[in-house]
Amino acid sequence: MPSERVRGVVLEGAPVRAAFQPVEPEPTYSQEDLDDAYARGFLAGTEDANAEARRAASLVASGITAARDAMLDELRRIDAARREEIVEFAFEVARWLVQTELTAAPEKVLARLEAALPDRLDDIVVRVAPLLAEIVEHAVPEVQVVPDASLAPGDLRLTGPDAQVDGTIDDALNRLRVFLAADDGTLR
Numbered sequence: 001m002p003s004e005r006v007r008g009v010v011l012e013g014a015p016v017r018a019a020f021q022p023v024e025p026e027p028t029y030s031q032e033d034l035d036d037a038y039a040r041g042f043l044a045g046t047e048d049a050n051a052e053a054r055r056a057a058s059l060v061a062s063g064i065t066a067a068r069d070a071m072l073d074e075l076r077r078i079d080a081a082r083r084e085e086i087v088e089f090a091f092e093v094a095r096w097l098v099q100t101e102l103t104a105a106p107e108k109v110l111a112r113l114e115a116a117l118p119d120r121l122d123d124i125v126v127r128v129a130p131l132l133a134e135i136v137e138h139a140v141p142e143v144q145v146v147p148d149a150s151l152a153p154g155d156l157r158l159t160g161p162d163a164q165v166d167g168t169i170d171d172a173l174n175r176l177r178v179f180l181a182a183d184d185g186t187l188r
Contacts (some may be wrong), residue, residue, distance in 0.1 A: 060082050091173050098169050127157040 029037075128136050130147035136156075139146045151157070155168040 092178065095169050095173060099156075123161045125159045127151060127159070129153045129155060 004122040123145055125141040125145050126136060126140070127146045127148040128150055129151045131153050133145050148157070152169065155170075157167060158165040
């Protein structure tokens with residue numbers, strides 16, 4: 001803090017006074033200066049407002065893009081689920097058609113049986129729906145035919161000394177489903 005000397009005595013901490021302090025006059029501006037300052041301020045405010053509007057528009061656009069992407073993802077998920085439902089329905093219809101045809105013409109199961117039978121018929125047991133047991137016994141007397149109530153018309157299972165064959169319609173449709181499945185588990 002400054003000190004002041006009064007009649008040879010130094011007063012510590014006393015304010016220093018000037019004999020004359022000039023007062024600066026209030027600045028005077030012309031109307032042109034005021035208009036120019038107003039225009040510069042207005043332009044700076046407009047630029048700031050435009051920059052803020054661009055930032056806000058960018059945030060809104062990002063939100064819209066995220067919402068659109070979420071909606072498209074959901075539509076893809078729904079589409080995949082619908083496709084699965086349609087394919088499941090198609091498999092059900094195929095199963096029903098095959099079983100209905102084989103119920104109406106049971107001798108058609110013999111073609112499936114011939115395709116499934118190995119070259120050797122030793123110790124082969126053929127399981128078929130009870131409706132078809134008699135037809136298969138007459139068509140292939142070399143094998144043992146067992147009626148199996150768990151099998152639908154057209155289904156058959158072969159059991160031999162070396163292997164078993166699942167010749168059910170469900171198994172054939174499942175193998176078709178696996179063949180048609182894409183790498184991500186959806187159907188092609």
